[in-house]
Amino acid sequence: MISERMKALVQNNSVIRAMFEEGRVMAKKFGQENVYDFSIGNPNFPPPPAIKQAFLDILNNEDELYVHGYMSNAGYESVRDAVAQSLNRRFGTSFTMKNIVMTVGAAGGLNVALKTLLNPGDEVIVMPPYFVDYGNYIRSYDGVLVTAPTRAGDFQPDPEALRRAITPKTKALFVNSPNNPTGVIYSEESIRAMADVLLEKQREYGTSIYIISDEPYRDLAYDGAEVPYITKFYPNTIVCYSWSKSLSLPGERIGYLVIPSEADDSQLIFDAAGIATRVQGFINAPSIMQLVVARCLEEKANIAAYDINRRLLYEGLSRLGYEAVMPQGAFYMWVKAPGGDDKVFSNKAKEHRLLIVPGSSFGYPGYVRIAYCVAKETIERSMPAFEALARELGLIS
Amino acid sequence: MISERMKALVQNNSVIRAMFEEGRVMAKKFGQENVYDFSIGNPNFPPPPAIKQAFLDILNNEDELYVHGYMSNAGYESVRDAVAQSLNRRFGTSFTMKNIVMTVGAAGGLNVALKTLLNPGDEVIVMPPYFVDYGNYIRSYDGVLVTAPTRAGDFQPDPEALRRAITPKTKALFVNSPNNPTGVIYSEESIRAMADVLLEKQREYGTSIYIISDEPYRDLAYDGAEVPYITKFYPNTIVCYSWSKSLSLPGERIGYLVIPSEADDSQLIFDAAGIATRVQGFINAPSIMQLVVARCLEEKANIAAYDINRRLLYEGLSRLGYEAVMPQGAFYMWVKAPGGDDKVFSNKAKEHRLLIVPGSSFGYPGYVRIAYCVAKETIERSMPAFEALARELGLIS
Numbered sequence: 001m002i003s004e005r006m007k008a009l010v011q012n013n014s015v016i017r018a019m020f021e022e023g024r025v026m027a028k029k030f031g032q033e034n035v036y037d038f039s040i041g042n043p044n045f046p047p048p049p050a051i052k053q054a055f056l057d058i059l060n061n062e063d064e065l066y067v068h069g070y071m072s073n074a075g076y077e078s079v080r081d082a083v084a085q086s087l088n089r090r091f092g093t094s095f096t097m098k099n100i101v102m103t104v105g106a107a108g109g110l111n112v113a114l115k116t117l118l119n120p121g122d123e124v125i126v127m128p129p130y131f132v133d134y135g136n137y138i139r140s141y142d143g144v145l146v147t148a149p150t151r152a153g154d155f156q157p158d159p160e161a162l163r164r165a166i167t168p169k170t171k172a173l174f175v176n177s178p179n180n181p182t183g184v185i186y187s188e189e190s191i192r193a194m195a196d197v198l199l200e201k202q203r204e205y206g207t208s209i210y211i212i213s214d215e216p217y218r219d220l221a222y223d224g225a226e227v228p229y230i231t232k233f234y235p236n237t238i239v240c241y242s243w244s245k246s247l248s249l250p251g252e253r254i255g256y257l258v259i260p261s262e263a264d265d266s267q268l269i270f271d272a273a274g275i276a277t278r279v280q281g282f283i284n285a286p287s288i289m290q291l292v293v294a295r296c297l298e299e300k301a302n303i304a305a306y307d308i309n310r311r312l313l314y315e316g317l318s319r320l321g322y323e324a325v326m327p328q329g330a331f332y333m334w335v336k337a338p339g340g341d342d343k344v345f346s347n348k349a350k351e352h353r354l355l356i357v358p359g360s361s362f363g364y365p366g367y368v369r370i371a372y373c374v375a376k377e378t379i380e381r382s383m384p385a386f387e388a389l390a391r392e393l394g395l396i397s
Numbered sequence: 398m399i400s401e402r403m404k405a406l407v408q409n410n411s412v413i414r415a416m417f418e419e420g421r422v423m424a425k426k427f428g429q430e431n432v433y434d435f436s437i438g439n440p441n442f443p444p445p446p447a448i449k450q451a452f453l454d455i456l457n458n459e460d461e462l463y464v465h466g467y468m469s470n471a472g473y474e475s476v477r478d479a480v481a482q483s484l485n486r487r488f489g490t491s492f493t494m495k496n497i498v499m500t501v502g503a504a505g506g507l508n509v510a511l512k513t514l515l516n517p518g519d520e521v522i523v524m525p526p527y528f529v530d531y532g533n534y535i536r537s538y539d540g541v542l543v544t545a546p547t548r549a550g551d552f553q554p555d556p557e558a559l560r561r562a563i564t565p566k567t568k569a570l571f572v573n574s575p576n577n578p579t580g581v582i583y584s585e586e587s588i589r590a591m592a593d594v595l596l597e598k599q600r601e602y603g604t605s606i607y608i609i610s611d612e613p614y615r616d617l618a619y620d621g622a623e624v625p626y627i628t629k630f631y632p633n634t635i636v637c638y639s640w641s642k643s644l645s646l647p648g649e650r651i652g653y654l655v656i657p658s659e660a661d662d663s664q665l666i667f668d669a670a671g672i673a674t675r676v677q678g679f680i681n682a683p684s685i686m687q688l689v690v691a692r693c694l695e696e697k698a699n700i701a702a703y704d705i706n707r708r709l710l711y712e713g714l715s716r717l718g719y720e721a722v723m724p725q726g727a728f729y730m731w732v733k734a735p736g737g738d739d740k741v742f743s744n745k746a747k748e749h750r751l752l753i754v755p756g757s758s759f760g761y762p763g764y765v766r767i768a769y770c771v772a773k774e775t776i777e778r779s780m781p782a783f784e785a786l787a788r789e790l791g792l793i794s
Contacts (some may be wrong), residue, residue, distance in 0.1 A: 272400075
């Protein structure tokens with residue numbers, strides 16, 4: 001009796017989420033310490049102490065009606081102002097609260113952006129490998145997903161593939177850097193090249209093509225790498241941020257959209273995004289969380305801890321003969337599936353209680369994603385399992 | 398460049414939300430105390446002290462990774478179990494956590510339910526007057542809104558109107574009791590009559606028709622009135638609850654769905670609802686709020702305070718010659734527009750700085766809605782304005 005679309009989604013549920021659930025079942029069976037769950041981007045490091053302090057300050061000092069009450073659907077003005085100022089300080093932008101809409105995480109923000117922009121049949125380009133739910137989001141608004149694969153080897157955007165993918169029906173391009181699942185940061189050169197293609201095609205077709213920049217990993221960049229702020233290179237950019245990963249708050253669902261004044265129809269998009277937030281049932285981003293993050297805008301992600309994991313895993317896997325891409329950001333490692341079949345590899349790994357997601361779930365077979373936002377000890381303890389797997393696969397003897 | 402649907406929504410934005418924003422502007426201009434804002438259901442009484450205590454207990458004693466982390470999209474199992482047990486104690490039901498999906502408020506829950514159930518072209522019946530965003534929610538899933546007006550006079554559901562409205566394409570019926578905007582509680586007799594019609598039509602057409610019961614006001618009933626638990630009268634019922642109104646937490650976006658085991662395709666609906674929660678971008682209900690409300694399940698709404706407002710407003714308006722419906726629940730008063738035109742009346746009221754919403758916004762012209770979830774003093778201070786308005790309209794001389 002349910003909708004046909006949902007029936008298909010139930011039958012073909014997210015491999016990542018299914019694996020996450022399976023991991024919990026396996027942990028009960030074999031013991032938590034004997035299951036190496038690298039399936040999901042659930043940070044294993046606690047939020048910075050400032051988060052708890054902000055909660056306590058707000059609960060003890062602010063008016064409860066203000067803290068837990070309705071505000072404009074776009075969010076508290078004071079919070080939006082603080083977010084804009086913080087972005088301006090860090091990235092040399094010039095946003096005001098009128099460019100910011102608080103959202104229920106980045107997933108909420110992406111849905112608001114798509115609801116705001118898409119007419120049925122509009123095309124949205126993604127650059128495989130890509131986060132699998134992008135497709136579900138796009139289809140929710142009767143959009144059409146079009147792919148323009150990244151370059152083999154370095155997984156940077158491919159301007160020529162992008163040019164070929166754009167049609168008069170192209171409404172948006174999803175960009176996700178640092179990237180889930182590859183860990184690659186799109187270089188300034190890549191972004192300039194993308195922007196050139198988009199500007200050329202906008203002129204050619206007389207259309208507006210928006211970059212929807214999904215940035216939950218912006219603040220997770222290693223070795224001091226810069227993550228270019230895309231609005232500075234391409235005005236028709238809508239940024240979707242989330243504190244889920246940077247401050248370890250994935251359950252709280254708090255993020256924001258940036259709609260720059262330079263974007264085509266900026267004011268209309270802003271007004272529509274506020275209304276979309278309401279009519280999609282979000283109403284507003286959770287109120288106390290808005291106030292909490294506004295007090296923690298200068299807090300840093302625990303990049304040092306993730307960096308230890310990154311090196312440990314990369315060195316461990318490389319030593320065992322696996323071919324991994326060294327991540328520049330985020331907390332995912334993208335590893336070639338020995339033998340070439342990512343599903344076969346992922347299933348074999350599961351026999352060793354290693355939960356890793358096949359690249360097919362990211363529209364990119366032949367690789368797997370290993371989420372290393374886990375305890376360091378999990379990586380250490382998993383190495384004998386990776387070793388046994390490597391031996392079974394003939395990578396080492 | 399935005400979507401055509403959103404363009405229409407921007408042009409024809411929610412009168413309630415527009416009035417809420419206008420009230421804030423007027424408050425700045427004339428002073429908060431000189432504007433009588435009865436526009437929105439934003440509770441003016443703080444949450445019970447147990448809410449703050451629950452926050453503090455959780456922040457001080459629970460593992461932060463658990464408090465702020467991902468869980469199953471349907472919500473923490475312990476929270477869902479606690480919700481089910483609480484419902485069973487209060488209403489004699491027999492739910493388990495497998496019947497409960499935690500949601501981003503009732504608006505989130507309604508959207509998840511509709512996404513789960515509707516195929517394009519499916520019909521959803523509402524019983525005017527009704528909350529205006531129901532129409533926007535239904536259209537988001539390409540559903541068709543069909544109306545079956547309540548009975549003139551007592552605003553109870555009209556079984557004959559319902560029978561006429563049902564077709565083979567009917568997928569759902571929205572029920573909202575205590576009702577926004579009328580304050581009426583649907584009687585057990587009304588619910589039995591509705592259930593009879595639905596059962597008869599299900600048999601006739603060989604279909605499943607679901608009641609989607611929107612229950613944010615369930616715990617706001619005056620004079621000890623009972624609000625019948627609809628799953629006990631009609632198995633194909635999905636309940637959408639929210640703590641927004643009962644515990645004064647509207648900004649926090651926390652509620653749940655009940656999907657009874659007796660409903661047709663219950664397990665499939667449950668599975669799909671969890672996935673819909675994810676793909677619509679909610680991911681899960683805000684994590685710390687799930688844990689907070691689970692510790693406050695026995696807390697009561699501040700019904701005594703609302704009751705004082707209810708009597709004060711009803712007596713005040715009646716004395717001035719207005720025809721109001723005495724609310725049985727919720728915190729809205731439904732008042733006949735003197736002269737018959739609700740928009741004219743609402744505009745005249747605005748000249749007296751009285752913000753009240755025309756019934757047209759609820760698909761029911763000729764009445765207005767006065768949200769009395771305000772400070773008692775606001776009602777007292779508004780009376781001279783209502784009096785001047787009554788005089789202007791010739792209700793009194």
